[in-house]
Amino acid sequence: MTPLLAELSAIAAKAFVAEGFLETLGFVQRSDRPDLAQFQCNGALSAAKPARLSPRAVADRIASRLRAVSIFSKVEIAGPGFINLDVRDEVLLARLLAFTADKNLGAPRTGESKTAILDFGGPNVAKPMHVGHLRSAIIGDSLQRIFRANGWTVISDVHLGDWGLQMGQLISEIGHRGLASVYFDRDFSGPYPAESPVSMSDLEDIYPAASAACKSDPSRLEEARLATAELQAGRAGYRALWQHFVNVSEQGLTREYGSLGICFDLWKGEASVEPLIGPMIADLKARGLATESEGALILPIDEPGDRKELPPLILLKSDGAVLYGTTDLATIMDRVRSYHPELILYVVDQRQHTHFEQVFRAARKASYTGNITELEHAGFGTMNGPDGKPFKTRAGGVMKLYDLITMATEEAEKRLSEAGFARDYPEDEGKEIARKVGIAALKFADLSNHRVSDYVFDLTRFTRFEGKTGPYLQYACVRMRSILAKAAEAGPAPEMRVILSTPAERALILQLLMLPSAMAGAEHNRAPNILCDYVFTLAQIFNRFYTEHHIMSEKDEGVRSSRLALVRLTLSVLTKGLNLLGIEVPDRM
RNA sequence: GGCCCCGUAGCUCAAUGGAUAGAGCAACAGCCUUCUAAGCUGCUGGUUGCAGGUUCGAUUCCUGCCGGGGCCGCCA
Incomplete structure (x- = not known):
């Protein structure tokens, strides 16, 4: 199925084309002004200038074409030329039905028959993992889940630091x-x-x-x-x-x-390409790309017109040893030969950006990328302590990842018992809940920040269970499960038929239908925080729905089963969204 | 010195060139005899670092400056 926003955009695009404008102007998004409309299209504003028309005039023409499309219940022009749109409830319900029936919950098939290699993790042999490894692991894992869900064939490689x-x-x-x-x-x-x-x-x-x-x-x-x-x-x-x-x-x-619930397809490392390095060096020398300089073998990668001076890639040190740039280059060659990927994505600290620029240029210069492979560095910012400096233990040492996870889990356990949660559960289950909650707190806090910006690592704040946190989202899921369990006790689920009659229901349905767009946006920008925003908003809208509509005491059987169906669907959408972030949901809390 | 990233509410952070810049936390006022109140509702809070420029319209794009972080040939 086509994501709703894509469907609406296509309709608007057709209207623009019919009026002699560019197709891309038809882009439809959720409205910035939910008080005015569900959706908006801003194309008329940018179409006006080149056409020497007023934005309102363009909007008028587009709007009159859109009014002829039965999908819309409202087409209005507002402000300087915004086109505000509402979709008919029947259409929303029809799309909801298709969405529910789709086992992939409408996932966009952006990666159909495409292969991506995700390079993340990058731990070093013989060194314990520390907090610095956390971001690469969490962001990379979320991206591999998102890419896979969107139809990509993903090959993830932990790429050990084992040769330096x-x-x-x-x-x-x-x-x-x-x-x-x-x-x-x-x-x-x-x-x-x-x-x-x-x-x-x-x-x-x-x-x-x-x-x-x-x-x-x-x-x-x-x-x-x-x-x-x-x-x-x-x-x-x-x-x-x-x-x-x-x-x-x-x-x-x-x-x-x-x-952390993170798996890799490949456990390769820098050393894996060792057999390729000799021939690669020989090839680069033979083609005159590599030259000797100050006793080292280098590959110049600067180009005329560069804004900045880029140092050459050093292939061999003067003592003959290779550097990680050398192995990275050989690894590109290896991956291209073995998998013919459309994309190789590196989820590595932003501070290594120049390094990747060098390696990517070297790969292109040496024609090792094939003609389909795109190389991209998705860098991320550093994780700082409350003092704004890189996160350390109290003693000032490097915080080990294992200790960090233990701290988060213990903190979660403390909060759970304070709140009286999981009190009567078996001890094992209580521990398992604390583990899931602690990890969710860590992961959500990390992923909800924009990838590239630095963020303050503050364990007290992360493990807080109010507001925009992982545990809030888990709690919302658990409440849904609880209702569904109560309903199941009361009798078998009746025929599922969704009725849309209240604003809270409409808001929930609209948000449910936005999942595919959130998945597409997260992939496009390599930005899990887009998905974080989505799931958080969904949980908020659900909690409003939950507060306004007391389901089990609802007398009208049709309304009750309709709302139960919405709860069931919201649970699967929220669970899926959290799954794409690498967050597990306990059965109960 | 050159280059890259960042600068948004008291704090932590969002926002494909669009309307009144949004959340969470904190503060304040309400809501539990009913599905888990880790929740919900309301309210307070802004010269988007500064100055220009492009544009009908700039937090977003361009230039300069200020502040923070980072990178700049044999570490990763």
């Missing part, structure tokens, strides 16, 4: 500590032990020490660089040790992402 300097730092630190000496013995011919010499908690201890050592001692940094280069050059013991790091880390990361 931090690997060399770890290896040399382990060497210094004298752990696992067999991996450092050049005469050892294998096989290496199957069991990892270090656990995840060992790594969590070793990495900060290694990092600190390299910072304070230049000779240690040099050692780490050498180890990195040797690892990349294929030194067997280092490779074996590295494989242990990766295996151990993946286990921890899977659990961590799992606790």
Whole structure:
């Protein structure tokens, strides 16, 4: 089915075309003035100037054509030339019926037969995930859900940071500590032990020490660089040790992402493209694209007419090691060959924007993108503490993601018990509710901000359960379930037939029908906050409906079952919207 | 220094070039013998950082300035 706004826009577009104007002028949106109309079209205002007509004159012509279309109950011209539109109740009900019958709830098929690769997550091997990883995970996951729902074939890749300097730092630190000496013995011919010499908690201890050592001692940094280069050059013991790091880390990361309800199709990393790098470098050299400069191999990507100077992409450092730009470039080549995607979308910190500009240019320059693949960086802002600086623990250290989730869950648990919720539920269920509520608080707070702006991370505010929060939305769902359960007790559901007679019902139906447009808008702008606004508004409108119409005490059976049908539909729409944000809804609270 | 992003109500944030710039929180006044009051209703709150420009119309686009953050060849 066509989203209602698209349907209305198409009708208006036809009217504009019939009057000799551009089709795009027919764009119809929800009215800014709900007191005046349900929908509005502003096309007449922009059509007027080039046509040397007054906006009212254009609006008159369009309006008279629209009046001939039976879908509208009202077509009015207001102000300088706005065309205000109301849709007939019968039409709303007919669209609602089709919407209800559609198992995809009218999802726009914008991604039909198209493939998108979503690159997000980007955790580092051997380092615990911290709050900095939260945004990429939450936003990326929501986008993958939205793209999939809109018909895209989505391939998500966690893209581990597993091939850079931090690997060399770890290896040399382990060497210094004298752990696992067999991996450092050049005469050892294998096989290496199957069991990892270090656990995840060992790594969590070793990495900060290694990092600190390299910072304070230049000779240690040099050692780490050498180890990195040797690892990349294929030194067997280092490779074996590295494989242990990766295996151990993946286990921890899977659990961590799992606790957030986030899945990836691919667990590739920078190292995955290692076999492609040699041939790629050779190819770039052969075609004269890569040149040597100050001992390093670079790929200049600046173009005439640039507003700013863009530094070249460094392919090989002077010590022969590769950088993440090199692996990113090879990864594009790999993805294009393997999947022929229409889009590769990177959900990565906005601070890396220049890096992606460099890599994208390099890919185009080297013709690695094929002719259909669009490369896009969907950057996001930083998460700051209440002081406006990057979020830290009280002690000033990096806040681990695991601890953060625990804090949110505990806070949720506290609030639930204060409010007397879930008091008589089994302990397991209570814990599960607290987990869902805590995660919902975190996710909704993050997603409801515009992607690119920084936001203040304030756990007290996030876990507050009033107002525009995840828990408010969950609570609305739970109330709907509760009504439906009561109704089911009272008897089997009668024939579902929606009657539209009150403003609260009309407002609810209109909002329900806007789901597809919200999904399309969120995809188009790569902006889950559009969907957040949608679900929040829906919940608000529902709560108004809920307050105004007491369903179970309604005497008229037809009206009661009609309203129950609306509750049922609202529940599925709200649940779906929350699902697209990666938020789970408990059965009861 | 060059470039990128941001600047909106007391606070946290929205708003494809359109009407009276919206929510939430906070403050204030109401609403629970009825489906979960984590709710609903009403009310208060604005020179959209500043100055120009384009436009019938600018929070939105352009220029300059101020303030905050970030990036600027061998970290990711």
